[in-house]
Amino acid sequence: MKKARSKPELKLHWQILIALALAVAIGLMVGQDGALFGITFYAVFDFVGQLFLNALKMLIVPLILSSIIVGIASVGTTDNLGRLGGKTIGYYAATSLLAILVGLTAVNLIQPGVVDGSPQEVFGLSADAAELEERFADKGSDDIVAIFLRMIPTNIVAAASDGQMLGLIFFSLLFGFFITRVANQYAEAQYNFWEGVFQIMMKITDLIMKFAPIGVFALVAQTVASTGLAAFVPLAKFFFTVVIALAVHFLIVLPLLLRFVGKVSPLRHYRALSPAQLTAFSTASSSATLPITMDCVEKNAGVSNRTTSFVLPLGATINMDGTALYECVAVLFIAQAYGIELGLATQFTVVLLALLTSIGVAGIPAASLVAIAIILSAVGLPLEGIGLILAVDRILDMMRTAVNVTSDSCGAVIIAKSEGEEGILEDGLARNDA
Secondary structure, X not given: OOOOOOHHHXXXXXXXXXXXXXXXXXXXXXXXOOEEOOEEHHHHHHHHHHHHHHHHHHHHHHHHHHHHHHHHHHHHXXXXXXXXXXXXXXXXXXXXXXXXXXXXXXXXXXXXXXXXXXXXXXXXXXXXXXXXXXXXXXXXXXXXXXXHHHOOOOOHHHHHXXXXXXXXXXXXXXXXXXXXXXXXXXXXXHHHHHHHHHHHHHHHHHHHHHOHHHHHHHHHHHHHHHHOOOOHHHXXXXXXXXXXHHXXXXXXXXXXXXXXXXXXXXXXXXXXXXXXXXXXXXXXXXXXXXXXXXXXXXXXXXOOHHHHHHHHHHHHHXXXXXHXXXXXXXXXXXXXXXXXXXXXXXXXXXHHHHHHHHHHOOOOOOOHHHHHHHHHHHHOOOHHHHHHHHHHHHHHHHHHHHHHHHHHHHHHHHHHHHOOOOOOOOHHHHHHHO
């Protein structure tokens, strides 16, 4: 039942790992002063890294618009939107929020970005720390009201241009919903247009991610050249912060939901889903894993085709527990790396944006980097901070994808039980064992 690993994805794993190793070695060797023909290697690293970051920023507006509009419109046009749709969306929103809160708690308790000495010197960041501190100094709980005001922009084009992603996301949700409330000929035309835009953006994203090893090399080499290995100590803390938070969600939160809400055995469910979990981990793509997930949930867990065919494809589109958790931890880690303590209002913004952007994150490797860029822009942090997490992003991507797929499958089981389906995780495993 296990699906072979995708050769392009496996190749990209190795390319990024090799790029990371080379970046550390070359960065240490050349430092900031190493030069060839009068051009410093550091300047070359900076140039290539900025190109990669600019390419990611280029994707933000069209990708977030098209993905959310298509996702919401596809839900609205489904015949099962009624009771089954309400339960599914409610479950996905609740588990994503729980995952974000787990991540928020972990990053505030461990504080992986807090270092001795100047954060700019340790991490090799170029942004003006004093200017950033001044920008965040006057933020308080009153700014929560302003967050909701920014959700409804006066000019959607200006909001997109200024990086006001919260308003853009809100508009996309409304647009996608009301596509399903107009005459069929108009709804179909709009859906096909935005689906086309989304597919094109996926192709462009695939193209840019082919250059991810080069981007990782340049950004990591730049950091190592300026700081040595000092930046890797807090980076290791960041890595384990994310791992601990994912483990809590994977081993505690989701099993508790299965046990007390779904009334099924978490161990039996995880055993039934193991082929999909391994595939998700190896490919770092919930979309690529979807056929295996549906097969495991239907044949091994005993959930009906009616439920799996609705809940799981929708989950692969809008339910990203691990990704939402990671986005929250990454943004707060980057803020800590700049020496900034985010207040209640800004952390609330991060939680809200992590929840909303996780809906629009494509189920492909490293797509969350785009969402992190959106959140950084929204809260006013420099995008260069993404370079801090690229060194460990790939392995964490594999882990959080496994969490995403597991959450989708738990939702299918819980919703199937709520719909009165019998034999969940009994008949399915019995058939499989036979």
